[in-house]
Amino acid sequence: MTHIWPIGGGKGGSGKSFLVGNLGVWLAEQGKRTLMVDVDLGAANLHTIIGIPYPKKSISDFINKKVKTLEETVIETQTANLFLISGAKNSLDVANLPYAQKLKVLRAIKKLSYDFILLDIGAGTSFNIIDFFMISDLGVFVTTPEPTSIENIYRLIRAVYFRKVRKMIPQRDFKKLVETALTRYEDSSIDYLSALVLLMKEQYPQKGKALERSVQNMNFHLVLNQLRKKDNPRLGMLMCKIVNKYLGIKVEFLGNISYDDRVHDAVCEKDSFIYRYPYTQASLDIRNFCNNILSISNLKSNVRNDALTEQRL
Numbered sequence: 001m002t003h004i005w006p007i008g009g010g011k012g013g014s015g016k017s018f019l020v021g022n023l024g025v026w027l028a029e030q031g032k033r034t035l036m037v038d039v040d041l042g043a044a045n046l047h048t049i050i051g052i053p054y055p056k057k058s059i060s061d062f063i064n065k066k067v068k069t070l071e072e073t074v075i076e077t078q079t080a081n082l083f084l085i086s087g088a089k090n091s092l093d094v095a096n097l098p099y100a101q102k103l104k105v106l107r108a109i110k111k112l113s114y115d116f117i118l119l120d121i122g123a124g125t126s127f128n129i130i131d132f133f134m135i136s137d138l139g140v141f142v143t144t145p146e147p148t149s150i151e152n153i154y155r156l157i158r159a160v161y162f163r164k165v166r167k168m169i170p171q172r173d174f175k176k177l178v179e180t181a182l183t184r185y186e187d188s189s190i191d192y193l194s195a196l197v198l199l200m201k202e203q204y205p206q207k208g209k210a211l212e213r214s215v216q217n218m219n220f221h222l223v224l225n226q227l228r229k230k231d232n233p234r235l236g237m238l239m240c241k242i243v244n245k246y247l248g249i250k251v252e253f254l255g256n257i258s259y260d261d262r263v264h265d266a267v268c269e270k271d272s273f274i275y276r277y278p279y280t281q282a283s284l285d286i287r288n289f290c291n292n293i294l295s296i297s298n299l300k301s302n303v304r305n306d307a308l309t310e311q312r313l
């Protein structure tokens, strides 16, 4: 079973690529065939983080039909079991991927066969970013303790939820739903998205139930990166509570990752932080994060195997 883990965050610089790089190396060291895909299409730099300065192939070759299959763009890294689809050398317009091409990439990623596929997703809340996030029912949001970063994460989670609602209702009906929500809840303190969901459940009960099921199946997780000594260590946990309270979405807190000046050195030296500075608090935190990702994935595999055995009996 392939576990696809999109790793994103509403704000640039929160540490998404850094964490993808370290998680990738760690999983590969555990013997898991791991592919990292840089889908931060306008600002790809994952290759640099893992020490490949000039990748010969990139995702653009597949988008621009230079190669037939996405698999042909995979490059080996210096670590056994670890592979990369780079976003380097992308053409300038690739950041604004047209819908059909994005679908083509999403479908191709889903067909790849690895133990783990880690997607390094760019910052922001554009449809491209959200659709890469929605490729899987697993996902990690990375934030720093800064209010701007937290605000953007909330916005991103909300945008993913909104996109789920939007995809379930045809364009014309959706327009009507929005108009009704805006008039009916005009003076109310209820959030626009909650109003939409309420109305959807009322007017399309079947779809409302499907949405509930789909939201329950989402396995979203939050990591708070670059936590400094003065920061509140409970911030991430509080954030998850707020998302659950206001959006009804369960986001599980995976833990804090300490700020460490030596991350800069590891990135500059294009070395993996957890192996270069293994005895630091940040390394300990990252390995804890990696272990959590592995346990959650194993649990998912077990649930799936149990379901398959039940079907066979």
Ligand SMILES: Nc1ncnc2c1ncn2[C@@H]1O[C@H](COP(=O)(O)OP(=O)(O)OP(=O)(O)O)[C@@H](O)[C@H]1O
Pocket (backbone or CB within 6 Å): 009, 011, 012, 013, 014, 015, 016, 017, 018, 019, 040, 043, 122, 123, 225, 226, 227, 257, 258, 259, 260, 261, 263, 264, 267, 282
């Ligand atoms: N735990 C940490 N301690 C100290 N510095 C960190 C930590 N995590 C990441 N950084 C630093 O933060 C900066 C941003 O990291 P990174 O490039 O991984 O972010 P990003 O979220 O991928 O950004 P972008 O959206 O621009 O791609 C880098 O300079 C990195 O060295």
Ligand SMILES: [Mg+2]
Pocket (backbone or CB within 6 Å): 016, 017, 018, 040, 045, 120
């Ligand atoms: Mg990045």
